[in-house]
Amino acid sequence: xxxxxxxxxxxxxxxxxxxxxxxxxxxxxxxxxxxxxxxxxxxxxxxxxxxxxxxxxxxxxxxxxxxxxxxxxxxxxxxxxxxxxxxxxxxxxxxxxxxxxxxxxxxxxxxxxxxxxxxxxxxxxxxxxxxxxxxxxxxxxxxxxxxxxxxxxxxxxxxxxxxxxxxxxxxxxxxxxxxxxxxxxxxxxxx
Amino acid sequence: xxxxxxxxxxxxxxxxxxxxxxxxxxxxxxxxxxxxxxxxxxxxxxxxxxxxxxxxxxxxxxxxxxxxxxxxxxxxxxxxxxxxxxxxxxxxxxxxxxxxxxxxxxxxxxxxxxxxxxxxxxxxxxxxxxxxxxxxxxxxxxxxxxxxxxxxxxxxxxxxxxxxxxxxxxxxxxxxxxxxxxxxxxxxxxx
Numbered sequence: 001x002x003x004x005x006x007x008x009x010x011x012x013x014x015x016x017x018x019x020x021x022x023x024x025x026x027x028x029x030x031x032x033x034x035x036x037x038x039x040x041x042x043x044x045x046x047x048x049x050x051x052x053x054x055x056x057x058x059x060x061x062x063x064x065x066x067x068x069x070x071x072x073x074x075x076x077x078x079x080x081x082x083x084x085x086x087x088x089x090x091x092x093x094x095x096x097x098x099x100x101x102x103x104x105x106x107x108x109x110x111x112x113x114x115x116x117x118x119x120x121x122x123x124x125x126x127x128x129x130x131x132x133x134x135x136x137x138x139x140x141x142x143x144x145x146x147x148x149x150x151x152x153x154x155x156x157x158x159x160x161x162x163x164x165x166x167x168x169x170x171x172x173x174x175x176x177x178x179x180x181x182x183x184x185x186x187x188x189x190x191x
Numbered sequence: 192x193x194x195x196x197x198x199x200x201x202x203x204x205x206x207x208x209x210x211x212x213x214x215x216x217x218x219x220x221x222x223x224x225x226x227x228x229x230x231x232x233x234x235x236x237x238x239x240x241x242x243x244x245x246x247x248x249x250x251x252x253x254x255x256x257x258x259x260x261x262x263x264x265x266x267x268x269x270x271x272x273x274x275x276x277x278x279x280x281x282x283x284x285x286x287x288x289x290x291x292x293x294x295x296x297x298x299x300x301x302x303x304x305x306x307x308x309x310x311x312x313x314x315x316x317x318x319x320x321x322x323x324x325x326x327x328x329x330x331x332x333x334x335x336x337x338x339x340x341x342x343x344x345x346x347x348x349x350x351x352x353x354x355x356x357x358x359x360x361x362x363x364x365x366x367x368x369x370x371x372x373x374x375x376x377x378x379x380x381x382x
Contacts, residue, residue, distance in 0.1 A: 069328075136261050
């Protein structure tokens, strides 16, 4: 679908090439992509830290281990998946900023980004919520009395996971906006 | 913003009234609203059942009670909120099907629905995930040995909550679609 502005200005659509982009809109798109990149980087950092904190949360065989708790395993898995996804998407953003074109075909790319952002945001939130419930339960029990450091490290990991979710949520908003732009104007260029 | 079709057909925009709706699009909108109503009703039923199952999950002072577990309190609160919200939104849908107009101004209504669907979907998912983590923890412990019925009733409540989330997710997709339609055509009528 072409932008209705062409017709509103009283010009025939043929006068402008179908993929004409003004310098202003290219600059805007670059700024927009840089913002997405920043959010993806933040999400990557938080989820990676969360994964590392959870993965290293064991202190020998006599102390509690993160592998003993299903919810903590889920926290690690979800954070690790989002870390990998954010890393891949950072690459995609950098590519787009440098070359001006998407890695996948444009239609596929905008829907791929938005769909995955949504699904992974739900997954990360549910993992962190499950982890929080587990941490609440452990709080007054023997596990935390035996090894307080284990519990504190779990809390930090979950808090970092929530921060990762927050930035993934921002990415989700921006990629949703891109999808809407794409549906309206048939191109992610018209910001 | 007006629909670009008016201009594409070579007609002056003044010839058609700004809120002209064909019988076909009115019928389509009614069908669309009925679908939303069905999903809201399903969401309402599941969340209400989940709340009732959790609220009645106590068997005297010698047995475990749902109020003893923070995660279960969260499950009940989230499900109760979504129940009330779905009930209100069902009223809004019925009003729209009967009168053909929205309760709030159209712009506000489409964004209100979409925003609340999103936020409540995240809330319900996190509550159910927290409840699941708690149920996992209780599974092998004394609580479930002392009162197996308590644990089973919790599982049922959480499962119903997930079903409610599923239908709320469908509502979210449809209200997202309505927002996009509204942004593109300036009216929820152009399906």
